[in-house]
Amino acid sequence: MFTRLLILFFALAPLLTSAAVILQYHHVSENTPPSTSIAPAQFKMHMQYLKDNGFKVVPLNQIVDAIKHQQLMTNKWVAITFDDAYQDIVENGTPILEEFNYPYTMFINPGAVSKAGHLGWEEIKQLASNGVIIANHGLEHQSIARIPAHMDEKTWLEQQSKELLETEQLIKQHTGQSWHYFAYPYGEFTPKIQQWLRDHGFVGFSQQSGAAGISSDLSIIPRFPVSKPYDQLSSLRDKLNSLPLAITLEESNAQTIFEYGQSKSITFNIEVDDFLPSQLNCYISGLGRQKIKWLNEQQFSITYSNDLPIGRVRCNCTAPSISERGRFYWYSKPWFVLKEGGTWYPL
Template identity: 35%
Template sequence: MIARKLWMSVTLGALLLVNHAARADLVVLQYHHISDATPPSTSTSVSLFQAQLDVISELGIDVVDLHDAAKNLLSNNPLKRQSVALTFDDAYESVYSEAADILQERSLPYTIFVDTKAVGNRGYMTWEQLQTLAERDGVSIANHSAGHGHMARKLGETEADWQQRITHSLDSAQAMLQEKLGTDLALFAYPYGEFDEALEAEVAERGWFGFGQQSGPIGPLSGKTRLPRFPMANAYGQLNGLKDKLASKAFPTDANALPDGIMASNPPTLTLPLAEEINPARLTCFASGMGRIDFKVLDDEISIKAPKPFNSRRFRYNCTHPAKGGSFYWLSQQWLDLSKPED
């Protein structure tokens, strides 16, 4: 937590001067496969992908370069308009065969997060295909680890062993991207969206932005090493909820007030400080697989806790609250149960 706080480039005092309802935030969309023939849980059909891009265009939302937009927004250089960035995890072949030409025809920038050990394997892009895309205007290639392993420290794993393991995965992948493609972007996407404070500190030490898989937009108070993205697979990317996601605003809570995410108890408790923009009567919170859940309002904070334990390795609390202009403040807190089996 300390490392993350030190790396925040703006102070909370200055940020309180920002009009949260009127500001423009960055929405990042996360894709895996763009295909009608790959696993449904991680796939977006070609027709749905096209329709999502149509909605973005119809709303007049700027599609921007991920690194530049995140750097500006988190360096107290506000975005002029609500913006969206497109990201693809794992470098699946369908991104090359299906999505790339669609995006080139529309002149849209995007970022591919690459598991360097998977390159050339069945279903993944080759280095030659990645090079072809890297040479196109607006295409960025970034680090998604070497091997796509679970990177939070495992139960029973010594600190020295963990340090050796993640240092190799982070740095060998970055070196390979530099060697093969000449790219050294300060971007990292956590495999499975899993992270803990120690891993965040490693990402911060390298000066990288770290992206998870918890939903929500990015605003000035977001943490640079736990940036949210909206999953866009078929189950989550349907058009009836897309407009709300694209227009959403980051919850007016300093990321440094959020917990690590490694559970101390099951179900975990999320405590949020009361903010001027938040009326508890209009707040709605959900838990993965449980639907809407209750919360308690204390003197100066909101306490959120699911009614029963979770059985999964990863789950989330999602909270929304109306903002001006018909948009919603949106916060997603990732939780990780290290006692559960890895994928």
């Protein structure tokens, strides 16, 4: 494989390292839940870091369009996104963003508009008129992956289709925008839900880590969460310098929902040659570093060191780039592991 790498990577390097990073924030406050918050002072440090290190903050649609049209992305593209339209974003985050003249996107839930701690439609409309992209986060911030016990999947998705389109219509009515961008509430999805989103002409954004590239699946474009405890500049630096590790999953490997103890291993199909196989490392949340078995030049598998823990679980795989010294390829595979008996963990 290494001989083939030496032959190919010089020609392919511009394609392989065409990357953009999408940052995901929620609250900009010191008085909100830590796991979804960043302090205003720390948020300003993030923005200053982007400026000081030559990153170009672009509107989210610029990255989406590059993926759709298979256009190379300029090095150091970054997009800033917020979920849930909290009041503190405008109070504490927007002044900082305006100071740096950075565009951003806000994913909103119309059902929460004007409720305690959330923005009202007039404020959202003003943001839109100032160039902020307003996008779809579901009508009521309801996990689409959690089908109620009394409902079959077909009926559930029909109901979710109505809410998806109703939300998009409300956004258009109040802001004049309709991007058909959807951020999965709680980051939970399945392959069927991905297809459902494609069938409705939407682009999907997830919450698993990784850089975006021209090979990114438009139904699950990755975003890096950068709230506490992942808000330190050292962590931000690694994320901003990451490259998209192009991996595909087939059949059962693509599934995301398993009952505890049900899934024991996974096989990845890899489409990037710009790293040494011996330097690929994969870590599963709660289990640590995993042993990798290469099946051939394009496939590797992991047999988990223990059962996947209950809850939202990630397998993060990284490898240093040959052509871009100091930069790492990064891919994240999510699972949503149910309790024994098939009941969901708390949100």
